[in-house]
Amino acid sequence: MFYDEAKIYVKGGDGGNGCIAFRREKYVPFGGPWGGDGGHGGSVILQADEGLYTLVDFRYQQHYKASRGMHGQGKNKHGKSGEDLIIRLPVGTVVKDALNGEILADLTAHGQEVVVAKGGKGGRGNAHFVTSTQQAPYMAEKGELGEERQLILQLKLLADAGLVGFPNAGKSTLISRVSAARPQIAAYPFTTLNPHLGVVRVESGYSFVMADIPGLIAGAHQGIGLGHRFLRHIERTRLIIYVLDVSGTEGRDPGEDLRILKEELTLYDPALTSRPQVIAANKIDLPDAAKNLTRLKEALGSQYEIFPVSALTGEGLKALTYRVAELIRSQKSEVRSQN
């Protein structure tokens, strides 16, 4: 099982201090204590959001502080309370205390919330401390400090998009370009023996999980090559990216490759081919690629969205991942609206 993990620091806002002040006005000779209370600090709250799929954004920001309460003031003016800070997390995130590993929350439903760092209470102003013997108290409370914590966030990853292609088509190269996954890459078939997952961050709040899987060859549905191992992993993905080598260097015809790949998927499970599918026409940096791409486009017409890419140079990968993220998002919201 693959996990996405992040460590963050959270701190509730401190409470504002209570104020010591006395009423001093014309015609009011012995004005009483008049110091207002400090405001409460805001809390840090985690909230599950079904529109988020990975924890990758937390690699870019790790510190989260809610705002503090303002101090009390004279004339009995209370300090303003700090605002709560809401951090949105994907549904399915488990939240642990980093110090002792205690599970603080398991966010399983959209909208579910948990307070992970309470804001400090505001201190009371001196108006609260009048007694029968002490009419003019020179005392007020300090605000409490907000709670602070290190948290570990964990999310079980399920692949959203699977890379399907012949051995050597460039699947591992592609995933290593667009994510932090580092599968082995080599110029011989069946380099990848186990699936690798990588989180692809398209932009803030917009990411998906890509799976690199062992290469597929004709007969895979019967277990030839690494067939079954490969196909089992494809079963769970929402979208298929066919990675075709359009360079022609290995004497392959990309159109024919696509036909075989599709056939293998259909023979394994006909439902697979009804998922959204796009084509990554890879190795576009090589000499004959453009010509082969034109032929492929002619052969396929408008059946598929084709993205010319070079996993090696990075060309075209942005357009591909952006579109895939978009398709996955609309897939997920479709599933949600059916439930």
Ligand SMILES: Nc1nc2c(ncn2[C@@H]2O[C@H](COP(=O)(O)OP(=O)(O)OP(=O)(O)O)[C@@H](O)[C@H]2O)c(=O)[nH]1
């Ligand atoms: N010129 C060029 N070479 C590429 C490109 N993408 C991958 N390669 C090369 O193709 C070879 C195979 O790449 P991999 O990423 O290992 O291919 P794979 O599809 O993961 O292969 P298997 O794991 O065996 O199924 C490597 O030598 C890569 O450097 C590309 O866009 N352009």
Ligand SMILES: [Mg+2]
């Ligand atoms: Mg590979």
